[in-house]
Amino acid sequence: MENFYKSIGAMCGSSCDGIDFSLIMTNGTDEVKILNNKFFEFDKNLKNKLKNFKNSISDMRAFREKIKSKEFISLELQFSNLIANYCLDFIKEYGTDFDMFGFHGFTLFHSAKDKISFQVGNAEIIKNIVKKNIIYDFRNNDLLNGGKGAPLASIYHFLILKKNNEFDSIINIGGISNCTYRKNSIFYSTDIGPGNCLLDEWAQNYFNKEFDSDGSLSAQGSINQIFANNFIDRFIFEKNVNISFDTADFSISEFRGLNKFDGLKTLTFITAELILEFCKRNNLKKSLVCGGGRKNKTLMRFLKDKAYNIDKLNYNGDFIESQAFAYLSVRTTLGKNISFPETTGTLKACTGGKIL
Numbered sequence: 001m002e003n004f005y006k007s008i009g010a011m012c013g014s015s016c017d018g019i020d021f022s023l024i025m026t027n028g029t030d031e032v033k034i035l036n037n038k039f040f041e042f043d044k045n046l047k048n049k050l051k052n053f054k055n056s057i058s059d060m061r062a063f064r065e066k067i068k069s070k071e072f073i074s075l076e077l078q079f080s081n082l083i084a085n086y087c088l089d090f091i092k093e094y095g096t097d098f099d100m101f102g103f104h105g106f107t108l109f110h111s112a113k114d115k116i117s118f119q120v121g122n123a124e125i126i127k128n129i130v131k132k133n134i135i136y137d138f139r140n141n142d143l144l145n146g147g148k149g150a151p152l153a154s155i156y157h158f159l160i161l162k163k164n165n166e167f168d169s170i171i172n173i174g175g176i177s178n179c180t181y182r183k184n185s186i187f188y189s190t191d192i193g194p195g196n197c198l199l200d201e202w203a204q205n206y207f208n209k210e211f212d213s214d215g216s217l218s219a220q221g222s223i224n225q226i227f228a229n230n231f232i233d234r235f236i237f238e239k240n241v242n243i244s245f246d247t248a249d250f251s252i253s254e255f256r257g258l259n260k261f262d263g264l265k266t267l268t269f270i271t272a273e274l275i276l277e278f279c280k281r282n283n284l285k286k287s288l289v290c291g292g293g294r295k296n297k298t299l300m301r302f303l304k305d306k307a308y309n310i311d312k313l314n315y316n317g318d319f320i321e322s323q324a325f326a327y328l329s330v331r332t333t334l335g336k337n338i339s340f341p342e343t344t345g346t347l348k349a350c351t352g353g354k355i356l
Contacts (some may be wrong), residue, residue, distance in 0.1 A: 002027050003027065004023070004025050004026065004027050004031070005025070005026060005027075005028070005056065005100065005330045005333070006023065006025050006035070006096065006097065006098040006099050007023070007024055007025075007026065007097045007098065007099060007100050007101075007102060007326040007327070007329045007330050008021060008022070008023050008087060008090065008091075008098050008100070008101045008326055008329075009021070009022050009024070009102045009103075009104075009130075009322045009323060009324065009325035009326025009327070009328070009329060010022075010083060010086070010087065010100065010101070010102070010103040010322055010324050010325065011103075011104045011321045011322040011324075012104065012105055012106040012107075012119075013174045013175055013271070013292075013321065014105055014107065014174060014176065014197060014246075014247045015174070015175055015177025015196060015197075015200055015210075015211070015292065016042065016047050016050050016051055017041060017047065017101050017210060017211075018039055018040050018041040018042045019039075019040050019042070019083065019086065020037070020038075020039050020318060020319050020321065020322035021036075021037065021038045021039075021040065021086065021087070021280070021322060022034065022036070022037045022092045022319045022322040022323040022325075022326050023035040023037075023090070023094065023096070023098060023326065024035045024323055024327060024328050026325045026326075026327055026338055027330075028327070028330040028331045028333070028334045029336075030159065031341070032156075032159060032317075032323070032327060034315075034323060035089075035094070035096070036090075036094045036096075036128055037316055037318070037319040037322070037323075038090055038093070038256075039318065040086045040089075040090075040143060040318075045227065046078070046079070046082070049075055049078075050075070050106050050120070051078070053066070053071065053072070053075060053108060053120075054106070054107075054108050054109075054248075055248075056109075057065065057108060057109050060111060060114045060116070062107075063108070063109045063116075063118065066108075066210065067108075067118070074119075075120065076120055076125075077121050077122070077125065078142055079105065079106070079120050079121055080121055080122040080125035080126050081125060081129070083103060083105070083121060083126060084125065084126040084128075084129035084130050085129065087101055087103075087126075087129075088130065098132065099133070100132055100133045100134075100135055100329050100330070100333060101130050101132050101134055101135070101329070102134075102135035102136070102138075102325045102326055102328060102329025102332070102353070103121060103123075103126065103128070103134070103136055103325070104118060104119060104138060104325050105119035105120045105121030105132050105136075106120050106121075106122065106137075107119050107246070108120055110139070110149060110150070110244075110246045111246075112143060112147075112148040112149055112244055115140075115141055115143040115144060116140065116143065117139035117143060117149045117150075117200075119136075119137075121136065122355065123136045123137075123354070123356045127356050132356065133333070133355055134355070134356045135328075135329035135332050135333065135353045135354070135355055135356075136353065136354055136356070137353060138152055138328060138332075138338065138352045138353045139152065139352065140352075141350055141351060141352045141353075142338075142339040142344050142346050142350060142352055145326070145346045145347050145350045146345065146346055146347040147339055147344035147345050147346030147347075147350075148243070148244035148344050148345050149172050149244060149344065150178070150191060150244040150245075150354070151172070151178040151189050151190070151244070151318065151343065151344070152324070152325075152338060152339060152343075152344070153178075153180070153324035153325075153328075154174065154180045154187070154189035154327065154339075154340075154343040154344075155324075155327075155328070155331070155338060155340075156320070156323065156324035156327045156328070156341075157170040157172075157180035157189070157324070158180065159327075160288070160310075160315070160320075161180070161182060161187070161288075164288070166286065167286050167287065167288050167308070168181055168182050168284050168285055168286055169181035169182065169279070169282075169284045169286075169287040169288070170249070170287065170288045170289075170290065170310070170320075171192070171275060171287045171288070171289050171290075171291050171307065172195075172289075172291040172320065172321065173195040173196060173271075173275075173289060173291040173292065173293025173294060173299070174195050174196060174291040174292060174293070174321070175195055175196055175197040175200070175247045176191050176192075176193070176194065176197065176246070176247060177191070177193055177194065177195035177243050177271065177275055177291075177293070178190065178191045178192055178195075178285070179190040179192055179273070179275075179278060179279075180343075181282060181284055181286075181287075183282060183283075185340060187342060187343075188342045188343065189296045189342065189343035189344070190243050190244075190343075191244045191245045191259075192274060192275055192278045193235060193245065193271070193274040193275075193278075194245075194247075194250045194252075194270070194271055194274070195271065195291065195293055196271075196291075196292055196293050196296075197247040197250055197269065198250055198251075198252055198267045198270070198271065199212055199218070199264065199267055199268055199296070199299075200209065200212075201251075201252050202252050202255070202260075202263055202264050202267055203217065203264065205252070206260035206263065206264070207260060207264075211292070212268075212296060212298075213263060213295075213298065214295055214297050215268065215295075215296040215297040215298030215299055215300075215301075216297075216298075217264055218261070218264040218265045218267075218268040218298040218299075219265075219295075219297070219298050220261045220265075221259075221260075221261030221262040221263070221264055221265030221266070222261075222262050222265055223262070223265055223266050223269045224262055224263075224266045225238050226236075227254070227255055227258065227266050228266050228269055228270050228273070230254075231254070231270050232270060232273055232274065232277070234304070235274060236277065244344070251295045252267065255267065265298070268298050268299050268302065269297065269302055269304065271293075271299060272299055272302030272303050273302070275303060275307075276302075276303065276304075276306060279306055281353060284306070285309065286306070286308065287304070287306055288307075288308055288309075288310040288313070289303070289307045289308065289309055289310060289317070290310045290315070290317035290320040290321075291317060291320070291321070292317075292318070294307075294309045294310070294311070294317050298330075301332070307343060309356075326342075328352070328353060329353065331349060331351075331353075332352065332353035332355060333355065335351060337349040337350055337351055338350075338351060338352045338353065339352055342349065
């Protein structure tokens, strides 16, 4: 008889607003039942600490120096204790036991060139509190095998697409936009470009808002086509697979001459156009959209009839990634592969994640 596991997945995205928790039951292959989801918001002090620490790391040398600092030791202790206690609160609220906890902390440094991806969060501290197997460090084995370390949710996206054949792709619009898509009966996955990262940075700098809630701010602006075309023309890829990005790869600096509403509208347009260009180049006709970007009405209007909110299929688009890491945790426990040449560019299909 096939074994099923109750697995918790936690994902802290690049927006750093908090952490998503999901509890699923799965066999680690073709069956997944979503049991519960919950978002835990970080307080402003922790958000600022995490963002400022990440922004202080410009390259590998800076990374090596910073993670030896007292500042990092204190930050990691605070973050790890918080995540562990959120896990206990999550389970207490839903009154159930579980088999494992897979967590993906906030990414402080990711460099495919240097073959390293580092997320804050100490597995030993978390295990001492949670008292279950901890699955962590999902990306580095992929990097060591020649991959880009991202995107990793692809194999979970595959399951959703297999159950919803009328769609040929899933686009996740988080800090970075990425896509899992079907082409000639083969599944591929790649980062596309900026997702919410430029929009959030602009909203924080010019509106004192964490993000453009439902796109209402960008709706008041006008597109500066010259700025938009310059960015898009420079950005269009030569390759269409196995590209990975970090939010640090993008900046709003070249748009600072625009007024605050036009700047936000232009950045929203650019984000959508890069997604549409990717879909056109890969002949994608009908995409499901998950992640925070699906709530931005201006962005979704720009995506026209290509994009459909995944919520309409009774999924909660806020928790696809945390569900994915719960699923990946079971696959890791079973010794199954989690990344593939078609998804991350790894030289061979490989396992990932460490178990403590």
